[in-house]
Amino acid sequence: MTSLASAREEVRCDGRLAETIRQPAVVPNIFPFADGSVLFSLGNTRVLCAVTLTPGVPSFLRGKKTGWLTAEYAMLPAATTVRTPREVVSYKRSGRSIEISRLIGRSLRTVVCLDALGEKTITIDCDVLQADGGTRTASICGAFLALRAAEARWLSDGTITAPILIDEIAAISVGWNGSSALVDMNFGEDSATIADFNIVLARSGGIIEVQGSAEKKPVDWGAYQKIMSSAQSAIKNVFAFYDTLA
Numbered sequence: 001m002t003s004l005a006s007a008r009e010e011v012r013c014d015g016r017l018a019e020t021i022r023q024p025a026v027v028p029n030i031f032p033f034a035d036g037s038v039l040f041s042l043g044n045t046r047v048l049c050a051v052t053l054t055p056g057v058p059s060f061l062r063g064k065k066t067g068w069l070t071a072e073y074a075m076l077p078a079a080t081t082v083r084t085p086r087e088v089v090s091y092k093r094s095g096r097s098i099e100i101s102r103l104i105g106r107s108l109r110t111v112v113c114l115d116a117l118g119e120k121t122i123t124i125d126c127d128v129l130q131a132d133g134g135t136r137t138a139s140i141c142g143a144f145l146a147l148r149a150a151e152a153r154w155l156s157d158g159t160i161t162a163p164i165l166i167d168e169i170a171a172i173s174v175g176w177n178g179s180s181a182l183v184d185m186n187f188g189e190d191s192a193t194i195a196d197f198n199i200v201l202a203r204s205g206g207i208i209e210v211q212g213s214a215e216k217k218p219v220d221w222g223a224y225q226k227i228m229s230s231a232q233s234a235i236k237n238v239f240a241f242y243d244t245l246a
Contacts, residue, residue, distance in 0.1 A: 013188060014043075021172065021184040021234050024241045026145060036150025040142030042184060044132035049142035050125045051150040053159065057119045067117025071104035071124040073097055073139055079131045100136045103209065107140050107200045108147060110208050111167040116160060122147070133187040137171035137198055141238060144169050145245070168203035170238040174227045176219055181230035195219045199231040203239055 011017060022043030031037035034050035041047075057068045074097055075084045087093050104126060112122070124147065126139040147165070154160045175182045175193030182189055190196060197212030212227075219227075 012182065014186060018180045019183050019230050019233050021237055022186070024141075024238065026142075026245060028149060028245075034146075034150075035153050036146040036148070038142050038145045038149065039129070040138055040145060042134060042138045042141075043186060044130055045134050045138050045186075046129040047135065047138045047142045048125075048127045048129055049139065049146040051143075051146045052123050052125075053117075053150070053154070054121050054123065055119070057121055062119070065115070065118065067114040067120045067122065069105060069109050069112055069114065069122040069124070071101050071108065071126060071143065073100040073104060073126045073128075073136070075128045075131060075135070079128045100139065103136060103198075103200075103211070104139055104143055107169055107171070107208050108143060111144075111165055111169050111202065112147070113164045113166055116162060116164045122150075131187070133185045133190045134173040137173050137184075137200075140169065140171040140200060145242070167206075168239065168242065169200060169208060170203070170235045170242070171198060171200040172231055172234045172238065173198050174231050174234070176223050176227055181223070181227045183230050183234040195223070195227075197227050197231070199228070199235070201232065201235045 025041040027039040029037060030039045030048060031050045035053055037050040039046060039048055061068055074087065077083050077086055087097060104124060108124065124143045126143055128135045151163060151165055155163065172183055173185055174197045175185045175189060176195040177193050182193065185193065194216040195212065195214045197210065199210050200208040202208055
């Protein structure tokens with residue numbers, strides 16, 4: 001693991017600077033039966049990510065000789081300080097789980113050449129083992145690393161004949177506290193900021209998705225520009241961490 005820091009002077013509650021992400025860590029091959037899997041951590045947020053490949057595609061793609069990628073996100077019951085009931089017990093998925101699942105799937109589809117799969121579906125399962133802020137952005141990072149591992153396996157065993165990843169992605173949360181942009185917030189910071197953004201970028205520099213809202217009062221354009229600039233710097237550090245795993 002590599003310590004990642006920036007030069008911002010503001011010191012946060014956990015000792016980090018404003019543009020310093022929490023310590024990332026990866027445990028590979030956490031699920032031996034999956035095509036690719038990781039336990040991805042950012043500080044105390046930990047997410048299990050697994051990738052599988054199955055024959056067939058959704059009905060709207062049948063006969064089009066292309067593949068599909070989808071994702072499922074869930075919070076394990078003991079991931080939070082107050083137990084989260086299993087959604088399967090209530091026979092109804094929460095709107096939050098559905099929205100995050102779609103975000104992960106959308107984000108990954110932007111960097112996968114689905115035509116190279118044929119009529120097969122990649123499913124990425126993200127299960128939050130411990131939640132301390134930034135679970136959706138940690139899920140995207142972990143999902144990408146799991147997919148990268150799966151691609152290597154598929155190339156090795158002949159499932160695919162050429163790489164399917166055309167770029168790399170990473171994501172980070174950024175909050176605005178009224179004077180500074182705080183990257184990769186923990187739960188306490190997330191609860192206290194006046195605005196909260198989740199930003200997904202490609203390594204090539206393109207924007208994949210920006211989600212955000214002012215939760216207490218409007219955020220001006222100057223603050224928004226600082227948020228985006230901080231996100232770019234922080235995500236460069238995430239990519240630098242990816243490089244230590246190669």
